[in-house]
Amino acid sequence: MGFHLVPKIPASPPLPSGEHPWAARLRLLRKSLSVAELALAVAITFALYNGAAEEWAISTQVRFQSPWARALAYSALLSLVYAVPSLPFSFARHVVGRKYGLSTQTLAHWALDAVKGALLGAVLGSIVVLGLTATLVYGKNGWWWMAAIGAAVFGVVLTRLAPQLIIPVFFKMKPLENAELVERFTSLARKTGTPVLGI
Numbered sequence: 001m002g003f004h005l006v007p008k009i010p011a012s013p014p015l016p017s018g019e020h021p022w023a024a025r026l027r028l029l030r031k032s033l034s035v036a037e038l039a040l041a042v043a044i045t046f047a048l049y050n051g052a053a054e055e056w057a058i059s060t061q062v063r064f065q066s067p068w069a070r071a072l073a074y075s076a077l078l079s080l081v082y083a084v085p086s087l088p089f090s091f092a093r094h095v096v097g098r099k100y101g102l103s104t105q106t107l108a109h110w111a112l113d114a115v116k117g118a119l120l121g122a123v124l125g126s127i128v129v130l131g132l133t134a135t136l137v138y139g140k141n142g143w144w145w146m147a148a149i150g151a152a153v154f155g156v157v158l159t160r161l162a163p164q165l166i167i168p169v170f171f172k173m174k175p176l177e178n179a180e181l182v183e184r185f186t187s188l189a190r191k192t193g194t195p196v197l198g199i
Helices: 021-063 067-099 107-170 179-192
Strands: none
Touching: 021 067, 067 107
């Protein structure tokens, strides 16, 4: 995967605000995509609230006897309903990044990252769903505090493992070659008491 922050800034005077026209157009495009995607998510949520979500819940109740299978089936269906319509927005961000020189990632690499992200999301999402189901099945009235503790522990573990297991899935990482910069980062980490495995 290639990704470089080397924007191709055209030669044009800045706006009265000091912002470059190139940056203003990019900001407008990104904001428009975010607003449109949010509006779509809200529309889907309202559509589900008007009956679809309840019908799916009844369908999974009928099809599966196991509460674990019901929870996984329902959450998978719900994820697809939100993820599939948002895919064009992700592609649009890829196109914008390429157009404005913020990315050299090819379409094939973007598609591969999208597949890897979906698989990773499915694995992590399944862990969350099964964990929440376990608190509901075994926690009874105390399910909420068990879920809170589980979420906190899961978040801490994920934060610790992400740099070693998750980030390398999407980015090729190699040691920083600038010895002076490495020493500056190491010194800063030492002052803050942050353990560093590599820079």
